Amino acid sequence: MAELSPCTDMAPVDDILGTYPREEASLIQVLQDVQRVYNYLPCEALTRVSEVLGVPLAKVFSVSTFYKAFSIEPQGRVTVKVCMGTACHIRGAPQLVDELTRTLGIAPGETSEDLEFTLKTVNCVGACAMAPVMIVGDAYHGNAMPAKVSSYLGKKGVTDEN
């Protein structure tokens, strides 16, 4: 993962732009690749994409803010998602969010200052039988308990408290 300073090295952006035709139709693919490298879309990168593809900056910005897959704010190295679907909600997802907010010092949608964690709430991850579910990076934690939130944050593997 690249270092996440605001004014970043633009070389990866130029590399990405080199692999696609210089036309408006390449926009979303280029933005996806840029998002993958930096974990967000730095404004300098958007300006470069706009210049190279010949798409007005306003349009690039419009697309960047339209899709949930893109972020124009720096994101943490690890994304923590808490499912707020009906089943998870009933089985205590709000308490998980409260505990995470307390532990990480960030509200849903925010990123910790050390750029380690981004906390998000999502609407349903399709694992209602394991409710409540929280996901740390790629690791799913079913029947999650607020008391074990800190241990989930450090864990790589999948857990199910049942």
Add this chain to the structure above:
Amino acid sequence: MPRLTIDGKVVDVREGAYVLEAARKAGVEIPALCNHEALEPWGGCRLCMVDVTFEHWDGWYKAVAACLYPVAEGLIVETRTERVTNARKVVLDLLLARCPDTPLIQRLAEEHGITQTSFARNPEQTDCILCGLCTRVCDHLGISAISMVDRGIGREVAPPFKEPPPDCIGCLACAEICPTDHIDYTSTHSRREIWGKSFEMLRCKTCGKAHITVAQADFFADRNGVPRSYFETCDDCKRKAHADIFERLGTGP
């Protein structure tokens, strides 16, 4: 030329026109907010909904947006059916919830019998109905300084990064086309400000009137290869100069 019937009135209209244009030709009024004759139809506001049918559809009607439905020979359009009125009421009810204090929306809603929105009022004061006219006219002029930003309830018209737009030339097309006068600007004889960007005005060489911004003159001269001096006199003075020439030509030696 296709011939169609709109609310019982027969009208001939050019090939390739849309129902809204035909209705205006027939003298039938259809309310529309996101439509402008200078721009391609967009179908965003859904206020121009009408019912259409053909003789051979056996009484089956389809609700369509008049601004985007192409005319066809034998098309029958109804603009006052209960279904059409209800569709418009829903749109206006929603718009009134978003912009409860906007005179244009209040007036249109009232014309449709709505004085109070049945939804929760928007807590944020705005006159923007997201009709997209400003962003589309900006695109159409080839500038694209502003665009729709974000989605859902957070959607708004804004410049990139919500900062003064680098591409804006201060032409005011967005502010002038806005049906609700939502876009703020100030314009004096020396400077113009819009979208947080400040522009120097170009004064007419003849009468001294500040008629366009320097950025506008530079942009159009550069893009179209027109000598920049063309923009240094205002339209009124250009017209006067031409009138003088014609007068002299007319009187002869």
